[in-house]
Amino acid sequence: MTAGESLLVDDRGGVRTLTLNRPARKNALDSGLWDALRNALDEAGQDPEVRVLVVTGAGGAFCSGADLSNPGRAHPLRKMRVLTDIALLLHELPVPTIAKIDGVAVGAGWNLALGCDFVVATPRSTFSQIFSRRGLSLDLGGSWLLPKLVGLQQAKRLALLAETIDAEHAHRLNLVTWVEPEDTIDAFVDDLAGRLGAGPPVALAQTKALLNEGADRTLRESLAGEARAQAVNFATADAPEAFAAFAEKRDARFTGRWAIGGAAAGKSASGASGVRQQPDTNGREEDA
Structure with missing residues (x-):
């Protein structure tokens, strides 16, 4: 090309x-x-x-x-x-x-x-x-x-x-x-x-933008931007895929695919056992 x-x-x-x-x-x-x-x-x-x-x-x-x-x-x-x-x-x-x-x-x-x-x-x-x-x-x-x-x-x-x-x-x-x-x-x-x-494309794009913008923002503005970005990340297939890969001790396969409101969301958010993988109630990833 x-x-x-x-x-x-x-x-x-x-x-x-x-x-x-x-x-x-x-x-x-x-x-x-x-x-x-x-x-x-x-x-x-x-x-x-x-x-x-x-x-x-x-x-x-x-x-x-x-x-x-x-x-x-x-x-x-x-x-x-x-x-x-x-x-x-x-x-x-x-x-x-x-x-x-x-x-x-x-x-x-x-x-x-x-x-x-x-x-x-x-x-x-x-x-x-x-x-x-x-x-x-x-x-x-x-x-x-x-x-x-x-x-x-x-x-x-x-x-x-x-x-x-x-x-x-x-x-x-x-x-x-x-x-x-x-x-x-x-x-x-x-x-x-x-x-x-190989990284999660949507999350990397938002992290890059947050870092670029953060140099000229207040802490309050940066925190608000982070919150908006994280909400978008949780609406892709990549976050649940990362949780599933962690539980199954394998490399995550990131696609950046939107995963809200369809059957694909439930499938991509599940591990091999079909159970949705989540962090513990405190938001931490525990050692398996």
Whole structure:
């Protein structure tokens, strides 16, 4: 499956991988790639078969940022609307997202990675908020992401000085989740995506949204959001399936299927014995 020559799309077992494919330009984002990426993120968010999204780059680079060699004739505001769409689509995508980085990730390319839920990089990866060196300010959500991830002072250091840092330094700043060797990063990301894809999709989507929103909410607002989300979780087949799997000492099989008001609800909520599995009256899962 392809979204065009500059963006490759691959589906395997519920994991969709988007590969930026302009290796001659270190996967710099031109107008065609911006549009393809926006469309691909929109499609991934609407496809119920997608359980995890991986974003990576071809040819030994992740992304060298926006391609400034061919600015095109579109009005700057139109260009920025596309960036806004991409940042919001990625942030609000209802599935876990992983940036797999080997090589450079700079400018908008780095912020594209930071917009993902997890960042896995190789030791040879390098990062820079290069904007100020180009006479520009942050975009693709960098002004919002950086302070939340590293604090205001370090965010100013990275943005104003536009330093280049390596993967270990980025890891120490909590800008990279894991650093993996070049020869094992593919297997590591495959395993990570597999574990995330096996999780309860509705519950993971709501947990991701709660965490994203919680950074800007009061405790009271966060608790209210948690209560609403938990009510939705109990209306899917996944919560009773988890209880049944726990009782039967097996792995749960999560589907995210709505299970209210039909025969399927009773069936999915029952174990092999046909008895609905529930936590004890105090809401705890007792050791079997």
